[in-house]
Amino acid sequence: MDEISATTFAWHDYEGVLFDLDGVITPTAEIHEHAWGELFAAFDYTEADYLRYIDGKPRYDGVRSFLASRDIVLPDGDPLDAPGDSTVSALGNRKNALFNHILERDGIAPYPGSQRTLDLLADAGIPSAIVSSSKNAVPVLAAAGLADRFDIVIDGIVAADLGLAGKPAPDGYLLGAQRLGVDPRRTVVVEDATSGVAAGRNGGFAVTIGVDRGAGHATLLEHGATFVVDDLSELLPGDSES
Numbered sequence: 001m002d003e004i005s006a007t008t009f010a011w012h013d014y015e016g017v018l019f020d021l022d023g024v025i026t027p028t029a030e031i032h033e034h035a036w037g038e039l040f041a042a043f044d045y046t047e048a049d050y051l052r053y054i055d056g057k058p059r060y061d062g063v064r065s066f067l068a069s070r071d072i073v074l075p076d077g078d079p080l081d082a083p084g085d086s087t088v089s090a091l092g093n094r095k096n097a098l099f100n101h102i103l104e105r106d107g108i109a110p111y112p113g114s115q116r117t118l119d120l121l122a123d124a125g126i127p128s129a130i131v132s133s134s135k136n137a138v139p140v141l142a143a144a145g146l147a148d149r150f151d152i153v154i155d156g157i158v159a160a161d162l163g164l165a166g167k168p169a170p171d172g173y174l175l176g177a178q179r180l181g182v183d184p185r186r187t188v189v190v191e192d193a194t195s196g197v198a199a200g201r202n203g204g205f206a207v208t209i210g211v212d213r214g215a216g217h218a219t220l221l222e223h224g225a226t227f228v229v230d231d232l233s234e235l236l237p238g239d240s241e242s
């Protein structure tokens with residue numbers, strides 16, 4: 001399985017597929033990135049900060065990780081803290097309000113190449129699930145017209161309820177495989193974040209496809225991607241359009 005590349009890969013060779021959501025199925029990583037940018041505007045925040053410290057991680061882990069990059073430590077506070085800036089939770093909740101405001105205002109649609117991949121998998125009877133760190137995964141899927149597409153969604157709410165460690169830990173992906181009834185050694189993970197491809201590698205999955213939405217091919221490979229594409233349309237037979 002070591003030699004698998006974008007040119008030799010075929011969806012039909014695997015039992016199941018586990019997709020990250022933000023940045024893989026929908027362009028919501030851009031909305032998250034924008035909301036984080038507004039939250040941390042006073043800290044010379046750049047897209048590189050998002051990709052390095054925040055992308056793919058659960059909300060409060062992202063806050064902690066960014067603050068640590070600026071040598072700042074805040075108390076965790078309580079998830080019920082009002083949006084503000086005195087605790088990790090208050091900051092995360094403020095960012096969440098910004099995210100939801102943008103999502104409601106602008107809406108979202110799936111990447112065309114991802115939609116066509118989901119159609120191919122459905123036609124082929126290959127089961128798939130969503131494994132997202134986000135607690136907003138269900139409303140994002142609904143906004144994208146995919147509310148009924150996935151029977152299994154392991155999101156930030158499920159992870160918090162079960163006390164699962166966030167990406168780069170493989171816990172969410174392993175639970176997704178278990179609930180889908182597939183063997184990780186014959187299952188594909190699809191991810192755009194460095195923390196996410198690391199989770200795929202850490203879980204011992206057959207293939208972890210990196211989708212480069214800004215992290216960079218080399219960086220995704222370094223963190224555990226088996227191979228990297230710019231868009232999932234590259235893996236559709238006879239289809240190179242996104």
Ligand SMILES: O=P(O)(O)OC[C@H]1O[C@@H](O)[C@H](O)[C@@H](O)[C@@H]1O
Pocket residue numbers: 021022029032033054055056057058059062096099132133134135136137156193
């Ligand atoms: O704050 P939420 O919606 O629970 O999302 C947490 C994280 O979810 C991940 O899917 C995104 O890549 C991150 O950008 C985001 O911060």
